[in-house]
Amino acid sequence: MATSIEESTALVIGAGSLGGPAALVLAGAGVGRLLLVDAAVTGQSDLSVQPGLAEADLGRPRAAALAGRLGRLFPGVAVEPIEAPFAGEAAAALVARAGVVVHASAEAELAFSANDAAMAAGRPFVHGGVLHLSAQLLTVMPGRTGCLRCLFEAPPPGGPAPGLEAPILGPLAGLAGSLMGQEAVRLLLGQPATYAGRLLTYGARAGQGRLVPVRPRPGCPACEAVQLQPPGTQGAA
Amino acid sequence: MAPTAAEAARFARQLGLPGLGEDGLARIRAARVHVVGAGLVAGPALLSLAQAGVGTIFLDDGEDVRPGDGRTWLCAADQEGTPRALAARETLRAATSLTAVRFHATEVRPGATLVCSESQVTATRAAERARTSGVPCVVVQATDVGGQVISVPLGAPCLRCASRPAAGAHARDGVAAAMGCLGALELLLLLAGLVPRDAGRRVELKDGRFEASATVRREGCDCYLVY
Numbered sequence: 001m002a003t004s005i006e007e008s009t010a011l012v013i014g015a016g017s018l019g020g021p022a023a024l025v026l027a028g029a030g031v032g033r034l035l036l037v038d039a040a041v042t043g044q045s046d047l048s049v050q051p052g053l054a055e056a057d058l059g060r061p062r063a064a065a066l067a068g069r070l071g072r073l074f075p076g077v078a079v080e081p082i083e084a085p086f087a088g089e090a091a092a093a094l095v096a097r098a099g100v101v102v103h104a105s106a107e108a109e110l111a112f113s114a115n116d117a118a119m120a121a122g123r124p125f126v127h128g129g130v131l132h133l134s135a136q137l138l139t140v141m142p143g144r145t146g147c148l149r150c151l152f153e154a155p156p157p158g159g160p161a162p163g164l165e166a167p168i169l170g171p172l173a174g175l176a177g178s179l180m181g182q183e184a185v186r187l188l189l190g191q192p193a194t195y196a197g198r199l200l201t202y203g204a205r206a207g208q209g210r211l212v213p214v215r216p217r218p219g220c221p222a223c224e225a226v227q228l229q230p231p232g233t234q235g236a237a
Numbered sequence: 238m239a240p241t242a243a244e245a246a247r248f249a250r251q252l253g254l255p256g257l258g259e260d261g262l263a264r265i266r267a268a269r270v271h272v273v274g275a276g277l278v279a280g281p282a283l284l285s286l287a288q289a290g291v292g293t294i295f296l297d298d299g300e301d302v303r304p305g306d307g308r309t310w311l312c313a314a315d316q317e318g319t320p321r322a323l324a325a326r327e328t329l330r331a332a333t334s335l336t337a338v339r340f341h342a343t344e345v346r347p348g349a350t351l352v353c354s355e356s357q358v359t360a361t362r363a364a365e366r367a368r369t370s371g372v373p374c375v376v377v378q379a380t381d382v383g384g385q386v387i388s389v390p391l392g393a394p395c396l397r398c399a400s401r402p403a404a405g406a407h408a409r410d411g412v413a414a415a416m417g418c419l420g421a422l423e424l425l426l427l428l429a430g431l432v433p434r435d436a437g438r439r440v441e442l443k444d445g446r447f448e449a450s451a452t453v454r455r456e457g458c459d460c461y462l463v464y
Contacts, residue, residue: 006387008375021414021418024310025410025411025414026368028307028308028310031411044249045247045248045250047247047288047332048247048248048249048251048288050288050311050312051281051284051288053287053330053360054328054331054332054333055331055333055334056331072313072314073310073314074307074314076276095258095267095338132255133254141456150244151347165249165250166250167250167251167252167253167254168251169250169251169254169257169422169423170251171282171283171285171286171289171419172422172427173417174284174285174415174417174421174422175415175418175419175422178281179411179412179415181414182409183393183411185409185411194312194444194445195445198445200445200447202447204426204430205426206449207438207440207447207449208447208448209448210453211445211446
C-alpha cells in the first residue's frame with residue numbers, strides 16, 4: 001500500500017515533449033518509482049522540445065536517455081525505462097503497478113488504449129496533448145468523471161500516423177507537461193485533481209483557456225469496464 | 238534568412254507552425270535574451286528558450302546550488318555548492334550547441350529580458366531596467382496556485398501598472414515549471430511576431446483557469462516615456 005509519494009509509482013507513457021516535463025515534475029516531487037514507456041530513439045527535433053534530453057542522447061532510446069537525466073537530477077527516485085510500445089498484456093501489467101497513469105504521447109490511438117487500460121484497472125488517468133499553438137489536458141477519475149472515450153468515442157479519422165511529428169512550440173508542451181506532472185502529483189498525494197472531469201484547452205496566441213465539463217457518457221465501453229480499487233491500495237513502489 | 242541544414246533538422250517542428258516559418262525562426266535565432274534567475278521558475282524557462290533556438294542567452298543568478306535544486310531541471314546533486322549560473326550553463330550547453338550561453342554583465346546589451354526571479358524587488362528592478370533601456374520584457378510571477386505572466390513590449394504599460402497583487406505561498410514545483418514555460422512561450426511569441434509587438438498583456442493562471450487581458454496604464458504613471 002502506498003502511504004506517501006515516496007512509496008508510490010507513476011506510469012508515464014511517452015518520453016517526448018509532454019512526457020519529459022511531466023516526468024521531471026513527478027521526480028522532483030519525490031515519487032518513489034517512475035515507469036517510463038517509450039519505444040522511440042532521440043532524434044534532432046526532440047532536442048528542440050524535450051527538456052530532459054541533451055545532444056549526447058542523439059540516437060539513444062528516449063526512455064533510457066530521460067531516465068539517465070532524472071537519475072542525475074534526482075538520485076533518490078527509481079526510474080524504470082521501458083523501451084517498448086505500450087500494448088497488450090504488458091501494458092495492463094504496467095498500469096496495475098501504478099497509482100496514476102499519465103498519457104503523454106502524440107499518438108491518438110495510444111491515448112485511447114491508455115485510457116481504456118487505466119479505466120479497466122481503476123487507475124486515475126491524466127491525458128495531455130499539444131498541436132500547433134494549442135494544448136489540452138484532462139484528468140479522468142474512473143467511475144466518477146467522464147473519460148476520453150466519453151468525450152470523443154474514438155480516435156479521429158485521418159489523424160497523424162504513429163511516429164509523425166506534429167508542429168509544436170517547445171514551451172507550450174513544457175507548460176502542458178508540467179501541469180500534467182503536477183496533476184499526477186496531486187493524485188498521488190490524495191489531493192483533489194484540478195482538471196478532474198474538465199477538459200482544459202489553451203490557445204497560446206490568444207493566451208486564453210477554456211474548461212469543458214466531461215461527464216460520463218451512458219454506454220461508454222471504457223467506463224463500463226471500470227474496476228474500482230479501494231482507496232490507498234494503488235501504486236506502491 | 239533560410240535556416241542552415243542543422244537548424245532545419247533541429248527546428249523542424251517549429252518551422253511547421255502556422256505563422257512562424259523561416260522568418261519567425263530567424264528572429265528567434267537572432268535574439269539575445271537576458272534571463273533573470275535560475276531557480277524553479279527560470280530553469281524550465283531557460284531550457285525552453287535554449288531548445289527553441291534563441292541565439293544568445295545571458296544568465297543572471299547569484300545563488301549557489303542547494304540541496305533540492307534538481308527541481309530547477311538544471312542542477313545535479315553533485316553540483317551542490319557551485320554557482321547555480323555555472324551549473325545552468327553546463328546543462329544548457331549540453332542541451333544545445335546552437336545557442337550561445339553566457340553570463341550577464343553590465344556591458345551586455347540584450348535585445349529582450351525574461352524575469353523569473355522569486356524576489357519581487359529584483360523582478361521590479363530588472364523589468365524597469367529593461368523598459369528604460371528600450372528592451373521588451375516578460376515577467377513571471379508564480380504562486381502556489383498559478384500566477385501571472387506579464388508582457389511589457391516597448392511602449393506598453395510598465396510592470397507596476399500591469400501586475401496584480403499576487404497572494405499565495407511559493408509555487409509548487411509543477412506550477413513553477415508551468416509558469417516558467419509560459420513565460421518563455423510569451424517571450425517567443427513576441428520575438429517571433431506571433432502576437433502584437435505594441436500591446437502589453439497579462440496571462441493569469443489561477444486554480445487551473447487561464448485568462449488573458451490587455452494591460453492598462455495606471456493614471457499618473459509616466460511609463461509612456463520610453464527612454
